[in-house]
Amino acid sequence: MREFSLRLTLLLLTSLLAACAGRPGPELLAQTAETLPGAKLTTVYVATTRKRDENGVYSSGRSREVSYIRYTISIPPGHKAGNVEWPKSKPNPKTDFVTVEQRLLDALTFEAEVARKRNGKPPSLGVFVHGYNTNFTEAVYRIAQMTADAGVDAAPILFAWPSEGALSGYVADKDAVTFSRDQLVDLLSTLARKETQGPITLVGHSMGGWLSTEAVRQLRLTGKDAVIRRLQVVLAAPDIDVDVFEAQLATIGPLNPPMTILVSKDDRALRVSEFLSTERRRLGRIDVTDPKIEEATRKANVQVIDISDIEASDSFRHNRFVGLAAFYPKLSGRDGNGDPQNLRQAGAFVFNSAGAVLSSPFVLAGKIVGGN
Numbered sequence: 001m002r003e004f005s006l007r008l009t010l011l012l013l014t015s016l017l018a019a020c021a022g023r024p025g026p027e028l029l030a031q032t033a034e035t036l037p038g039a040k041l042t043t044v045y046v047a048t049t050r051k052r053d054e055n056g057v058y059s060s061g062r063s064r065e066v067s068y069i070r071y072t073i074s075i076p077p078g079h080k081a082g083n084v085e086w087p088k089s090k091p092n093p094k095t096d097f098v099t100v101e102q103r104l105l106d107a108l109t110f111e112a113e114v115a116r117k118r119n120g121k122p123p124s125l126g127v128f129v130h131g132y133n134t135n136f137t138e139a140v141y142r143i144a145q146m147t148a149d150a151g152v153d154a155a156p157i158l159f160a161w162p163s164e165g166a167l168s169g170y171v172a173d174k175d176a177v178t179f180s181r182d183q184l185v186d187l188l189s190t191l192a193r194k195e196t197q198g199p200i201t202l203v204g205h206s207m208g209g210w211l212s213t214e215a216v217r218q219l220r221l222t223g224k225d226a227v228i229r230r231l232q233v234v235l236a237a238p239d240i241d242v243d244v245f246e247a248q249l250a251t252i253g254p255l256n257p258p259m260t261i262l263v264s265k266d267d268r269a270l271r272v273s274e275f276l277s278t279e280r281r282r283l284g285r286i287d288v289t290d291p292k293i294e295e296a297t298r299k300a301n302v303q304v305i306d307i308s309d310i311e312a313s314d315s316f317r318h319n320r321f322v323g324l325a326a327f328y329p330k331l332s333g334r335d336g337n338g339d340p341q342n343l344r345q346a347g348a349f350v351f352n353s354a355g356a357v358l359s360s361p362f363v364l365a366g367k368i369v370g371g372n
Contacts, residue, residue: 023165024086024137026057029071031102036093040075041100042144045114047187048160049180050136058136060164062176066183068110072101073144081149082313082323084141097141114155115194124154124198125191129184131206131318132173132239135165142322149325154198157191159184161211170276177211184215185222192227201232205321206269209238209283213248220252228255236262236321237284239273245283254301258346262321263288264308269318288348301346309351324351 035041046069051061058067074093076085087096105113114125128146130139139160147156161180164172191200204212212233219227233255238245252259263284270282286293288306297304310323 023135024141025135026137028087028091028097028137029099029102029140032091032093032098032100034093034098035074035100036077038077039093040079040148042073042075042148042156044071044073044140044143044147044156044158045069045105045110046071046140046158046160047110047183048136048158048162049183050160050162058160060162060169060172060176062162062179064183066107066187068105068107070101070103070105070110070113071099071140071144073141074098074100075144075148079148081326082145082311084145086141097144111190114157114191115197116155121153122198124152125157125200126152126154127157127159127188127191127200127202129159129161129202129204129208129212130163131208131237132163132170133165133167134163136160138165146322146325150328152328157187159187159208161208173207177207177214181211181214181218184211185218185224188215188219188231189224189227192230199232200230201234203234203236203321204238205236206239206284206318209235210240210244213238213240213245213252216255217248217251228252231255232257233259234262235259235283237264237267237270237318238282239270240283241277242281242283242286249300249302256301258301258303260303260305261286262305262307262324264306264317264320266308266317267320268316288350294348297348298346303346303349305349305351307351 046067048058048067048069049063050058050067051063052067053059053061075097076093076095078095079085085096087098091098115123126147128139128143130142134142139158143156143158147154159180161184162176163169164176188200188202191197202212202216204210212235216228216231216233219225238261240248261283263286265285265287267285270285274280274282274285286304288294288304293304296302307320307324310320312318312320313322
């Protein structure tokens with residue numbers, strides 16, 4: 001058994017190394033004056049604890065001082081939902097994501113811009129916390145992709161912590177998210193300061209899920225309940241030990257709306273994490289068909305959604321959540337067909353991408369047995 005596990009891990013790590021070849025670099029964030037009629041322009045804001053080097057590149061170095069940047073990203077006309085069309089050579093706005101504008105902001109300007117009304121309405125804010133082994137360019141373009149696919153009229157904010165952006169940086173990345181915890185708490189507190197703003201959706205992916213949960217826990221411990229009441233927390237494929245998460249929840253308490261956890265039993269990256277953690281189960285791989293999970297989620301007022309039905313954009317099935325953005329209008333009821341109440345219910349659910357609906361696995365099982 002041990003030999004089999006070792007072989008499995010070596011195979012997965014080898015595949016990961018292959019997947020990391022030819023990754024995008026900081027040159028893609030260099031501003032270009034070229035735009036294309038018909039391309040969609042998406043503005044994203046960044047708050048980062050990465051250190052800015054002498055060339056203006058945000059590296060894996062750590063900075064206690066937060067930097068703020070605004071990017072305008074051009075999405076090509078032929079964009080496929082769930083994908084980032086990376087340039088294969090010189091960026092081409094006809095076929096690729098390209099950076100149209102990059103501007104440094106001070107803290108006050110950043111706060112004013114994200115609070116600006118959109119279409120005469122208070123803005124809804126979305127804060128995305130990326131995961132392990134993610135470089136700065138990847139994180140910026142990923143939040144641009146999700147924003148474009150969701151079609152939401154919101155102010156997308158990337159909280160970019162100093163990931164090594166390397167497979168070998170797992171332990172260093174764990175230290176980096178801990179290093180950045182106070183700054184994420186400060187960001188959320190700042191965003192929640194204006195009562196005229198809309199809700200704040202906090203999305204943490206993979207190791208960013210641990211950072212997001214820790215930030216909410218720290219908000220609770222410091223008595224910032226008013227900030228927590230503004231949050232809708234979503235953990236996508238969270239790389240969190242299940243026992244650690246239970247301890248975090250004991251401090252955080254029930255949230256309204258419920259915390260949402262996006263899981264997939266066949267997440268290979270989290271399987272490697274479990275192996276490296278001496279088979280400690282990861283939150284992002286729990287089984288929603290387990291009656292104990294159903295009972296536990298309702299008791300804790302947590303919503304767990306199995307998104308295995310979404311096509312994975314990576315060989316490790318760890319980034320499925322990026323494809324969920326395209327279904328947002330239907331799930332939220334914005335297209336007139338969805339049931340937004342499903343997004344506010346605690347319990348265990350299965351996401352059916354064909355109909356873009358959430359269903360209880362136990363209701364589904366009953367229908368199958370009953371022949372419906």
